[in-house]
Amino acid sequence: MNGLLKIQNVSKTFGGFTALSGVSLEIAQGERFGLIGPNGSGKTTLINCVSGTLRNEAGSIEFDGEDVTRLPAYQRTRRGIARSFQIPRPFHSMTVAENLAVPLEYVVHKGSLHMADTRAEALELLRQMKLAEKADTPSRNLSQVELRKLELARAMAARPRLLISDEAMAGLSGSEVEEVLEILFELNRRGITIIMIEHIMQAVMRFSQRVVCLDAGRIICEGAPADIVQNPEVQRAYLGA
Amino acid sequence: MSRMKFWIGSAVALILGVGLPFAPINEYVFYAGYMVLTFVVMATAWNILGGYAGYVNFGPPAFFGIGSYAAVVLFKSLNAPLAVQIAGAALMGGLLGLGVGLLTLRLRGIFFAIATVAIVFIMETLMVNWRYVGGATGLQLLRPPVELYASYTRMLFAVMAAMSVAAVALARYIQTSWLGRGLRALRDSEEAAESAGVPTLKLKLFACAVSGALMGAAGAPMPMYLSFIEPPSTFDLNYTVGSLGGAIIGGVGHWAGPIVGAILLGTLQQVVTVTISSEMNVLVVGVLLVVFVVAAPEGVLGLFKKAFKK
Amino acid sequence: MFSLDLLLEALLFGVLLGCFYAAVSIGLSVSFGLLDVPNVAHPAIMVLGSYCTWLLSARTGLDPLLAGGLLMPAFFLLGVLIYRFYYETFEKRGSEAGVRGLAFFFGLTFIVEVGLILAFGVDQRSVEAGYIGRSFSLGDYRIPMRMGVAFAVALLLTFSLSVYLSKTFTGRAIKAVAQDEPALRLMGANPVRIKQWAFGIATGVSALAGAMLIIVSPVEPAMDRLYIGRTFCVVVLAGLGSMTGTLAAGLILGIVESVVLMQFGASWAPAVAFGLLLIVLGIRPQGLFGR
Numbered sequence: 027m028n029g030l031l032k033i034q035n036v037s038k039t040f041g042g043f044t045a046l047s048g049v050s051l052e053i054a055q056g057e058r059f060g061l062i063g064p065n066g067s068g069k070t071t072l073i074n075c076v077s078g079t080l081r082n083e084a085g086s087i088e089f090d091g092e093d094v095t096r097l098p099a100y101q102r103t104r105r106g107i108a109r110s111f112q113i114p115r116p117f118h119s120m121t122v123a124e125n126l127a128v129p130l131e132y133v134v135h136k137g138s139l140h141m142a143d144t145r146a147e148a149l150e151l152l153r154q155m156k157l158a159e160k161a162d163t164p165s166r167n168l169s170q171v172e173l174r175k176l177e178l179a180r181a182m183a184a185r186p187r188l189l190i191s192d193e194a195m196a197g198l199s200g201s202e203v204e205e206v207l208e209i210l211f212e213l214n215r216r217g218i219t220i221i222m223i224e225h226i227m228q229a230v231m232r233f234s235q236r237v238v239c240l241d242a243g244r245i246i247c248e249g250a251p252a253d254i255v256q257n258p259e260v261q262r263a264y265l266g267a
Numbered sequence: 268m269s270r271m272k273f274w275i276g277s278a279v280a281l282i283l284g285v286g287l288p289f290a291p292i293n294e295y296v297f298y299a300g301y302m303v304l305t306f307v308v309m310a311t312a313w314n315i316l317g318g319y320a321g322y323v324n325f326g327p328p329a330f331f332g333i334g335s336y337a338a339v340v341l342f343k344s345l346n347a348p349l350a351v352q353i354a355g356a357a358l359m360g361g362l363l364g365l366g367v368g369l370l371t372l373r374l375r376g377i378f379f380a381i382a383t384v385a386i387v388f389i390m391e392t393l394m395v396n397w398r399y400v401g402g403a404t405g406l407q408l409l410r411p412p413v414e415l416y417a418s419y420t421r422m423l424f425a426v427m428a429a430m431s432v433a434a435v436a437l438a439r440y441i442q443t444s445w446l447g448r449g450l451r452a453l454r455d456s457e458e459a460a461e462s463a464g465v466p467t468l469k470l471k472l473f474a475c476a477v478s479g480a481l482m483g484a485a486g487a488p489m490p491m492y493l494s495f496i497e498p499p500s501t502f503d504l505n506y507t508v509g510s511l512g513g514a515i516i517g518g519v520g521h522w523a524g525p526i527v528g529a530i531l532l533g534t535l536q537q538v539v540t541v542t543i544s545s546e547m548n549v550l551v552v553g554v555l556l557v558v559f560v561v562a563a564p565e566g567v568l569g570l571f572k573k574a575f576k577k
Numbered sequence: 578m579f580s581l582d583l584l585l586e587a588l589l590f591g592v593l594l595g596c597f598y599a600a601v602s603i604g605l606s607v608s609f610g611l612l613d614v615p616n617v618a619h620p621a622i623m624v625l626g627s628y629c630t631w632l633l634s635a636r637t638g639l640d641p642l643l644a645g646g647l648l649m650p651a652f653f654l655l656g657v658l659i660y661r662f663y664y665e666t667f668e669k670r671g672s673e674a675g676v677r678g679l680a681f682f683f684g685l686t687f688i689v690e691v692g693l694i695l696a697f698g699v700d701q702r703s704v705e706a707g708y709i710g711r712s713f714s715l716g717d718y719r720i721p722m723r724m725g726v727a728f729a730v731a732l733l734l735t736f737s738l739s740v741y742l743s744k745t746f747t748g749r750a751i752k753a754v755a756q757d758e759p760a761l762r763l764m765g766a767n768p769v770r771i772k773q774w775a776f777g778i779a780t781g782v783s784a785l786a787g788a789m790l791i792i793v794s795p796v797e798p799a800m801d802r803l804y805i806g807r808t809f810c811v812v813v814l815a816g817l818g819s820m821t822g823t824l825a826a827g828l829i830l831g832i833v834e835s836v837v838l839m840q841f842g843a844s845w846a847p848a849v850a851f852g853l854l855l856i857v858l859g860i861r862p863q864g865l866f867g868r
Binding site: 077078079098099100101103104108109111115116117118119120124127128129131132133136180181183184 | 445448449451452454455456458459460461462463464465466467468520
């Protein structure tokens, strides 16, 4: 397997509470990977450790052959890991286009800002997300689905090789879910490895090539979508023991 | 405001600031003007960290003070000219800003704020116990004869005017550039900014250092102005009020806010102090600060914006 | 040079002083440590409490401690009002209001301090009581009786607040709201009202702390600035939210300050609390017993 992301034995505790315990995972280049698990199972914590928002106490995280465990989040982004946030965090004092200008200026054009035309690039990204008309709207005036798309657009603006989508579809209507799903499929077609965290099972199953289920900070099952759905451990985790 | 308009405006302000002291105007104008301009620089400096990045600094007196005392040390030991004093003061202010930042910027915003309160006391205590600069009783300074202008008040007014223009230009540059966008991003959501590739700690340290350096520079001419230096008036709480108040009342987040705020507060200060009392002045500013923070968070600038939208 | 006798005396005094510092910080331990409210106005309100104690005691001849105790309900209400206002204006609007909330309390500090100057002038005020001005002997050392009184009240206060927070239902709710607000909501409790109540208690305690302050030494309006350093030092050193930590931290501060005072003189004393605070923030920001 051409492992783009290698998570080895990662553990994370908060005070007395163990959020992650010995999690190991390998994700291949170009893969569509699904991460599921009941609330509180540690999905977002794991993602936070991968993106650098949190530091794991034990274990290592390797991206494209490089150990990134000690790197701060912004450096991981510069190496190609991008993520959206479960609860959208737009830069609320800025317009939609300015939101995208930030990663464009700080990641893509880090060395050569004077030559950058970030507006054109931002508009192109927004066009792909079908948000182009909102380019100059203050981001705090967006609707839920528009905020979710902005989250993804901002993550994409950093030109990542690995995109982590953290519950981007939560609370969206059927057609909106379809919209986001189609965007993610398209991104993957262009070669971007995607990790999807979702509760909307049919979306995860349609999208993922491989799925892992977490419960109480541990991996309880790993395999193809069809197998995961039928796994009794997974059903028990969701329905509660 | 377009770039052209800004530079023309700055040039005019500079010419006025440097040229006006030659005119036969009452000395009091330049005395009061010097104080107002000091607050313009202080509020502008405060705004870079407090307004753009959202990190509240209660320590302006510490940075102002270290600038004043650095100037005194340079003058006393090397007979340094004013320009060198200002440069040295800016350096010390910047280093202090960097130091405080390194110590606390990894923590939540409130710990940074508390650390800045601590710094004021520590700096004042250090200066009180340092014989070389006069300790608690202070130091008299023998000023060299004033050059070019009729009096020190006039000359330092001109110096402050030039410094204000430079400070505002710097603030405007930071605000409108990618630096400003990064600072605003980290103020809006530090986690999202990090994930978007913004080196938040480095940017915060940068803002801290620049802010501290400007405040230090503002403090440098003061010993020459008074031909005297002592801890209590140097580490005066008024500088905190003026910086914070000026920026918040004028409008944080925009380079023009501190100018408006400082001029408003400075004028108010002169009026109230002369007609009522100086304690009343602090009370008035305190009340204004609370009122604005609660009711008009975007400051006077924000109020204007809203008025024009209608 | 170094006299063991002087050192022991400094240590003894430091312990008494430390307990006093713990007592005046305990209100902040609740409001900032547990509730996360950036209450930089805490020392100013305490000084307000000192002045109110002085007024009440001077007018009615009441013992200052008693006066302080009588003021507690009024200060409790004041605390509730302040928190309510703070919550409606700032906390509700999310973290972007953090800067403004801080500026608000700072402005409040200002207004209280200057208000006191305008009302009472800058002169020092002090109270009179049977135990002020006398001292008793402990072995070879003479201890000012007022320090002993403050020590006793401090211990009592810390102890009862600790017990309240761990044994009573509301007390435990207060601790819970700091750690797990959603869980509290699920239990049917209203976090805002709990925080309001807690803030009220913290402010009420400040009234008593103010009484102790004016018993221990004369007060003047600008004293709040010095106590910002001492109270925040204690609270941060203790570790946010730890009541017993507050006592330990207070003792440490009291002893260090006392020893510095003995060795280096009064001109260095103001920097001790602030210096210690910076050191703690730099080395171990979660304090001794932090969560």
